[in-house]
Amino acid sequence: MSSISTLILFLALIMVSLLVVSAINQRQTRRRLIARKLLELKRRTTELDELASMIDSVVESPQIAGIVNDEAIDTIHAMLRLDPNSQALQVLLHSMQEKAHEFENLGRSREIYRLRESDAAIARTLYELNETGRILRRRQSAGKLEMAELETYIRDLAWSHLLVGVVSNVGQGQKCLARGDILRAHAFFKKAQQVAIKTSSTDERRHRLIKEATDLMNNRSKMLSQEFMPELKPEMRASLNAKSTPPPESITE
Numbered sequence: 001m002s003s004i005s006t007l008i009l010f011l012a013l014i015m016v017s018l019l020v021v022s023a024i025n026q027r028q029t030r031r032r033l034i035a036r037k038l039l040e041l042k043r044r045t046t047e048l049d050e051l052a053s054m055i056d057s058v059v060e061s062p063q064i065a066g067i068v069n070d071e072a073i074d075t076i077h078a079m080l081r082l083d084p085n086s087q088a089l090q091v092l093l094h095s096m097q098e099k100a101h102e103f104e105n106l107g108r109s110r111e112i113y114r115l116r117e118s119d120a121a122i123a124r125t126l127y128e129l130n131e132t133g134r135i136l137r138r139r140q141s142a143g144k145l146e147m148a149e150l151e152t153y154i155r156d157l158a159w160s161h162l163l164v165g166v167v168s169n170v171g172q173g174q175k176c177l178a179r180g181d182i183l184r185a186h187a188f189f190k191k192a193q194q195v196a197i198k199t200s201s202t203d204e205r206r207h208r209l210i211k212e213a214t215d216l217m218n219n220r221s222k223m224l225s226q227e228f229m230p231e232l233k234p235e236m237r238a239s240l241n242a243k244s245t246p247p248p249e250s251i252t253e
Contacts, residue, residue, distance in 0.1 A: 034082050041079045045092070048072035048135075052099070055132050057113050058125065058164065061156045064132065066103030067145065071135050072096050114160065115231045116168040129161050158201040165195035166213060167229050173216070174223070174232075189217040 048071050056065035076093045083089060102108065116122045133154055140150040173188030193213035196206060209228055215221035223232055 038079055038082055041075050041082075045072050045075045045079075045096075048075065049096070049099075051128055051132065052103070054125070054128055056103070056110060058129070059132075059156050059160045060112070061153055062103070062106045062108070062110060063149075064136070064153050064156065066100060067139065067153075068132060068135055069096060069100050069103050070144070071139065073100060113231050114164045114167045115171045115229075116164060117172075122164060122168050125164050126161055129157050129164070133157050155201075155203065158199075159203045159205075162196065162199040162201045162203075162206070162209075163228065165199075166192045166209060167224070167231060169195065170213070170216065170224055170229065171231070177222075186217060186219075189213065193217050 048068055052065045052068040052072065055068055056062070059065075073093065073096050076089060076096060080086065080089050080093070114125075116125055136145060136150055136153055136157075139145045140147060169188045169192035173185040173192065176182075176185035176188060193210065193216075196210045196213050199206065205227075209224075212221065212224050212228060216224070223229065226232075
């Protein structure tokens with residue numbers, strides 16, 4: 001074999017080797033990208049699962065949690081398109097579909113609990129309510145939700161957004177009352193009133209809520225009504241009614 005033929009063969013072998021290496025690198029890169037995307041989607045699914053559970057205990061509409069759960073199911077379907085043979089994803093999908101059936105039961109037992117113990121917890125819940133609103137809007141844009149439904153749910157989220165702030169501050173104020181810290185309690189009640197006044201919610205109940213918060217602040221009442229604060233159990237209401245508080249003139253603005 002001539003030296004030229006040997007050189008050509010050698011170059012051809014090099015080219016084939018480079019093509020093989022390139023194909024392997026591309027396959028490995030694709031696998032890494034898929035694995036990274038799957039990890040992101042798995043994390044998102046976990047967040048949506050937790051969000052659905054939280055929302056179900058904060059908003060009045062029982063359908064909203066189910067819609068968030070549907071978003072989680074759609075995310076799992078996206079993961080299955082990337083990894084169709086994953087048994088773990090099939091199990092996860094089945095679990096989320098079972099939760100979907102639970103959320104479809106609009107008469108299921110639900111306990112509304114909007115009281116948060118700190119400003120950080122309040123901020124976290126308000127963020128999650130806003131995130132739920134973004135999910136609903138995206139699904140409506142994708143044709144998965146009617147506009148009329150969206151408007152109803154957004155109003156519910158806005159009302160819950162308001163009550164989280166009001167109820168949490170009232171709860172902190174009542175704790176101060178229990179310790180005998182009247183001035184600090186008044187400050188919390190005033191903050192609750194301001195949250196109700198400054199809200200963007202157009203719910204017709206807001207005016208009654210403002211009045212109740214004002215009555216608290218001015219010591220004309222000791223608690224919000226059951227309608228606005230179901231978190232306050234009957235025994236706690238009885239305890240608050242039994243406690244005496246100073247007359248309004250002893251509380252300074």
